[in-house]
Amino acid sequence: MAHGPAKGFTRWLYTTNHKDIGSMYLWFSFAMFLLGGVFALVIRAELFEPGLQIVEPELFNQMTTMHGLVMVFGAVMPAFVGLANWMIPMMIGAPDMALPRMNNWSFWILPFAFAMMTSTLFMEGGAPNFGWTFYAPLSTTYAPPSVTFFIFAVHIMGASSIMGAINIIATIMNMRAPGMTYMKMPLFVWTWFITAYLLIAVMPVLAGVVTMMLFDIHFGTSFFDAAGGGDPVLFQHVFWFFGHPEVYIMILPAFGIVSAIIPTFARKPLFGYSSMVYATASIAFLSFVVWAHHMFTVGMPLAGELAFMYMTMLIAVPTGVKVFNWVTTMFRGSMTFETPMLFSVAFVILFTIGGFSGLMLAIAPADFQYHDTYFVVAHFHYVLVPGAIFSITAGVYYWLPKWCGNMYNETMGKTHFWLAFIGLNLTFFPMHFAGLSGMPRRIPDYNMMFADWNMVSSVGAFLFGAAQIMFLFNVIATIRGGQKATDEVWENPEGLEWTVASPAPYHTFSKPPQVD
Amino acid sequence: MAAKETMRVTWRLLFTVVAMFIFAVFIMPPIYDVFCEITGLNGKTGDQYQAISAEVDKSRKVKVQFLATNNESMPWQFKPMQSEIYVHPGEEVEVKYFATNPTAENMVAQAVPSVIPFKAAEYFHKTECFCFNNQPLKAGESTEMALRFIVDIGVAKSVNTITLSYTLFDITAAATQQSIAQN
CATH class of the missing domain: 1.20.5 (Single alpha-helices involved in coiled-coils or other helix-helix interfaces)
Incomplete structure (x- = not known):
């Protein structure tokens, strides 16, 4: 029974171990994070000054598109799946995921999907250039020939996400240790449980919309072609019916991570556990009825604008409950500020700023001013970078000692945090101002009046990028050696994952623990 | 288990x-x-309307404006032969659009209608329209294309002006493919 990992490369190729697969997901997503980051730095280098200096407008459009696609589908989503693979079985006292072979498959198709998608950069006509939202007819009638590769890459990553989600739901429903009732599950498990249902519901819609594109391009149908009786606006409705739940897929697991970290470093139990669960479920439910707030300017009846505006604002209520709970957890706690806590506190503050700019965008009449400006770019980067990226980083620092048995370098971790924090705010805060004064998204050149803010943004972006190299270095150094971590790692952390040895043995909970 | x-x-x-x-x-x-x-979202109008003998409301008039737009690089000359007319609700009228294919190629076009305001779209009935079929034109050929319509008597009192816009698409490639497939 007690056998370790296989030797050599086939260990990774054939593995069905949740920890191996989790590590591969995390490394893959970090590689994609760097690749998407390079695309972002090309964009910021071009925008450092007005005028065209470094890249042609055609390549600039390919960079904005690939940056979005790689970050959303390659960096954020696989990172959360990786954390789920590592932590969910250990948090609920299960020996492994419910469907370990499918787990292997869902990981190993991802590198092929992204190899296919990035290979379009070297094709005739270039990579997809229509933005990560790939609105028809830009992505059908006017698309470069490589769009077909893009469509199949999306199919493959969709299949991967769906398999991952099925696995997570099956694990949570059937593999919990005796006594681990639903309302005793850690919040990370709860938020992933709900996220997995969102994935099951909307990834097929994404597959559907790209399939319709494929048929319009190659088989003469007219789903999105007005000349044949179709409607390009239909594309936007179907896309955002997928797209809005998708943005919550990228944030709900983050809520779970910070809900695990903040109580540990505030040395108080999480305030309002059950309200956190209900708030997460409400946010997930509301995500299905707000999609048209992405398309206020497309020409909707007034009643539609109002309905989507009020529904969108309603989301602020459960989100407010969450922020209140985190703040209340910290209130009068014996707080210390280790690296994971720094990232988590920054998450609460900066994600709230992103939430507020989201409320501004939700006001339909005001949105006519903000639509497709840098204000939108500022908003969604404020929710995604300090939201998804900071929480993943916090999670890695928090659980890394458990994974590899060594403590990371705290000084380097804190330096990483402050560089990333300053870099992030330098990059994205000025975008609010540029956007409010009218700078449009997705342009390689701009009016002189936006020059100062853009220069600040570009400097910040390179600082943020440099900070991530420090993160990579710190993680590698920790895996290779360093001060040994105790089994508990932190002071009285809550959860079954801290009851196993550090580093976590290859097989944990072969006998289920008793939870009371 | x-x-x-x-x-x-x-x-x-x-x-x-x-x-x-x-x-x-x-x-x-x-x-x-x-x-x-x-x-009536997007100003989509319905298919061919079967005219029923409705009364005509002589007490009011509605201005109907006609627009013609060429989609992207469509090279045809395409325009309404009158820019606007006044009609009584319930009355059936005929207007004509004019199209020329100035190129040296035989082409096929498709006109796609849209009505503004949206709330008038369901009250704008077309009994005959060139948009129901595609329009083949030989190289250098011109044509007059008929449109017969009725503004429904039930159209809201607040609607004084209805704008009917046609966008002309070049569907030569798709139409050729289709006719090859049929043969």
């Missing part, structure tokens, strides 16, 4: 996945069309 339970959950989730895919491809587009027809 647990394995059996896992397979049950897996099949149920896979079924949901397939159902959502079918929903996106086969259900959402028709729902959207029905929704647009009911609300």
